[in-house]
Amino acid sequence: MKYLHLSDLHLLGSDRPNLYGADPRLRLLRALESMLIHHADADFIAVTGDLTNDGSPEAYRHLAEIAAELSLPLLPMVGNHDDREAFAAAFGEYLDEEGFVQYRRDLGDRSFLFLDTLVPGAPYGALCKDRLAWLEGELKQLRGREVHLLMHHHPIPFGYGTMDSKADFRSAGEFWEILGRFEGVRHIAFGHLHRNLFASHGGVTMHCTRSPVFQLAYLPDAPREYLTIREAPAYGVVECDEQGVRVQWHEYLEEGDLFVGEE
Numbered sequence: 001m002k003y004l005h006l007s008d009l010h011l012l013g014s015d016r017p018n019l020y021g022a023d024p025r026l027r028l029l030r031a032l033e034s035m036l037i038h039h040a041d042a043d044f045i046a047v048t049g050d051l052t053n054d055g056s057p058e059a060y061r062h063l064a065e066i067a068a069e070l071s072l073p074l075l076p077m078v079g080n081h082d083d084r085e086a087f088a089a090a091f092g093e094y095l096d097e098e099g100f101v102q103y104r105r106d107l108g109d110r111s112f113l114f115l116d117t118l119v120p121g122a123p124y125g126a127l128c129k130d131r132l133a134w135l136e137g138e139l140k141q142l143r144g145r146e147v148h149l150l151m152h153h154h155p156i157p158f159g160y161g162t163m164d165s166k167a168d169f170r171s172a173g174e175f176w177e178i179l180g181r182f183e184g185v186r187h188i189a190f191g192h193l194h195r196n197l198f199a200s201h202g203g204v205t206m207h208c209t210r211s212p213v214f215q216l217a218y219l220p221d222a223p224r225e226y227l228t229i230r231e232a233p234a235y236g237v238v239e240c241d242e243q244g245v246r247v248q249w250h251e252y253l254e255e256g257d258l259f260v261g262e263e
């Protein structure tokens with residue numbers, strides 16, 4: 001199976017035309033166009049949070065309209081820039097009974113759990129008691145199956161000063177303890193760091209994908225917080241089979257520069 005990974009769309013309301021000189025809506029449309037040309041056979045498109053920059057209800061409506069027209073299912077999650085209520089007004093079908101944006105999709109022998117790490121008003125993320133219990137309950141039910149997790153916040157520190165101190169994932173202890181008790185979790189896709197990167201931890205592999213709009217610079221000694229860099233946007237292509245998981249990132253704005261190289 002194959003899924004496509006988008007993250008950190010940072011969509012805006014019509015009162016603000018661009019973010020750092022880029023129009024997030026156009027960047028999203030270019031990504032979707034590329035996906036439909038090259039990966040129309042994908043099973044779904046996952047968007048790991050920060051759908052909007054400031055929780056604009058209008059931006060969620062736009063995204064829901066775009067999703068309704070797509071030939072691939074677009075599966076949304078919330079990040080620290082999102083507003084759960086405004087999200088719910090456009091994407092109510094993704095909320096569980098407690099009002100969290102957490103749900104599961106089963107495809108063949110694999111299950112995908114979409115987690116909600118949003119703490120309203122905070123840059124950091126966490127899973128409260130209820131959300132941890134949901135994760136544990138799902139993993140219990142899914143014993144014997146291959147499980148993939150998708151979430152906004154980075155599940156381990158990556159060496160980014162601010163992102164690892166003020167904007168970190170505060171439930172990492174309980175989270176990894178639960179994963180350690182259930183062996184089915186194979187891979188985690190996340191966002192928040194606005195970078196293409198790979199890691200493994202406790203036998204679980206994980207990756208993050210750049211934003212369509214702006215990226216964070218990995219310069220551990222940089223003096224400023226949230227150091228942003230104009231690198232090319234990308235989406236991830238995640239392929240899973242009985243051998244394992246393969247992730248490739250496509251810098252879709254550069255597609256016009258394709259040429260046939262020498263052998």
Ligand SMILES: [Fe+2]
Binds near residue numbers: 008
């Ligand atoms: Fe973000």
